[in-house]
Amino acid sequence: MEKRNATSDFILLGLFKHTRSHLFLFILVLIIAISSLTGNALMILLIHRDHRLHTPMYILLSQLSLMDVMLVLTIVPKMASGFLTGKRSISPAGCGLQIFLLLTMAGGECFLLAAMSYDRYVAVCHPLRYPSLMNWQRCLQMSMGSWFMGAADGILQAVTTLSFPFCSVHEINHFFCEAPMLVRLACSDTSVFEYAMYICCVLMLLVPFSLILTSYSFILTAVLHMRSTEALKKAFATCSSHLTVVGLFYGAAIFIYMRPKSYRSANHDKVVSAFYTIFTPVLNPLIYSLRNNEVKAAMKRLLGNLANLKLQ
Numbered sequence: 151m152e153k154r155n156a157t158s159d160f161i162l163l164g165l166f167k168h169t170r171s172h173l174f175l176f177i178l179v180l181i182i183a184i185s186s187l188t189g190n191a192l193m194i195l196l197i198h199r200d201h202r203l204h205t206p207m208y209i210l211l212s213q214l215s216l217m218d219v220m221l222v223l224t225i226v227p228k229m230a231s232g233f234l235t236g237k238r239s240i241s242p243a244g245c246g247l248q249i250f251l252l253l254t255m256a257g258g259e260c261f262l263l264a265a266m267s268y269d270r271y272v273a274v275c276h277p278l279r280y281p282s283l284m285n286w287q288r289c290l291q292m293s294m295g296s297w298f299m300g301a302a303d304g305i306l307q308a309v310t311t312l313s314f315p316f317c318s319v320h321e322i323n324h325f326f327c328e329a330p331m332l333v334r335l336a337c338s339d340t341s342v343f344e345y346a347m348y349i350c351c352v353l354m355l356l357v358p359f360s361l362i363l364t365s366y367s368f369i370l371t372a373v374l375h376m377r378s379t380e381a382l383k384k385a386f387a388t389c390s391s392h393l394t395v396v397g398l399f400y401g402a403a404i405f406i407y408m409r410p411k412s413y414r415s416a417n418h419d420k421v422v423s424a425f426y427t428i429f430t431p432v433l434n435p436l437i438y439s440l441r442n443n444e445v446k447a448a449m450k451r452l453l454g455n456l457a458n459l460k461l462q
Contacts, residue, residue, distance in 0.1 A: 158320065159239040164232055165325035165420055176233055182432050183226040189435035190215035200448040206289040207273070210266050211438060213293050214259065218431035221255040224248060225427045229325045245327035246312050250304040252328065256403060257354050258300030263396050264358035265292035267365040270389055275372045303354055307347065314338055324420055331419065359400050366393065391437050398433060402426035
């Protein structure tokens with residue numbers, strides 16, 4: 151098959167067609183994306199401004215919100231502009247940047263969620279040792295480590311994916327550049343890279359996921375032995391929120407990156423990709439705020455301060 155010029159653009163076929171039903175879905179996605187940006191930005195603002203939330207748990211949560219904001223901004227503006235203007239082309243550099251940013255945020259969230267599960271494990275199982283085991287230095291190391299591991303995976307997959315020669319058919323049946331979709335267009339043998347990408351996904355997804363399951367197995371054992379009803383409710387509230395986020399994020403990511411090639415469907419991939427890049431980020435602040443009394447109290451204090459400023 152004819153190989154294309156390495157400098158020519160890719161064409162993103164997009165998520166929606168120009169029909170009335172798809173226009174409704176497009177508006178719905180925009181509303182969800184804006185809600186996601188607003189909710190996560192508000193979560194970052196609350197944690198930054200309220201000194202009562204300056205704890206490792208909420209610092210890690212602020213990093214999760216920051217990753218979600220950047221994830222939405224990486225995907226939605228390009229998708230929206232392509233649908234509204236009809237210009238669906240994206241340069242190889244732009245495509246590589248999307249892959250890098252996507253995997254930096256998604257990979258970083260994998261390790262960040264594992265760090266958050268360790269924080270909950272220490273808080274529930276070793277409360278007296280919490281100040282020493284989860285100090286500011288450890289929290290900073292976990293946050294920076296999550297960003298670094300995500301960025302390392304992102305740059306590796308972006309550079310390797312774009313190094314392949316691509317065939318004359320350069321249409322990507324997706325609404326953003328994603329490594330598994332781009333590899334399908336390569337004219338050379340990609341089996342070694344696909345195997346390496348699979349191993350990388352095992353490390354990025356299953357290793358942190360195993361750590362999360364291990365942490366929560368210890369937490370569950372400790373919670374079941376609690377005699378205080380109030381402590382039991384608080385432990386269940388914080389841990390169930392985190393487990394909900396973990397289930398949503400890891401379920402979608404494993405579906406996209408760890409299925410055998412023979413079971414892949416472009417339409418299914420687009421729907422699931424939309425779920426973990428657009429819909430999941432809007433759920434995170436809702437889950438953590440609606441089920442967390444400390445966040446709700448911080449919101450009331452912020453609204454009270456704003457009301458006082460208006461009266462002055």
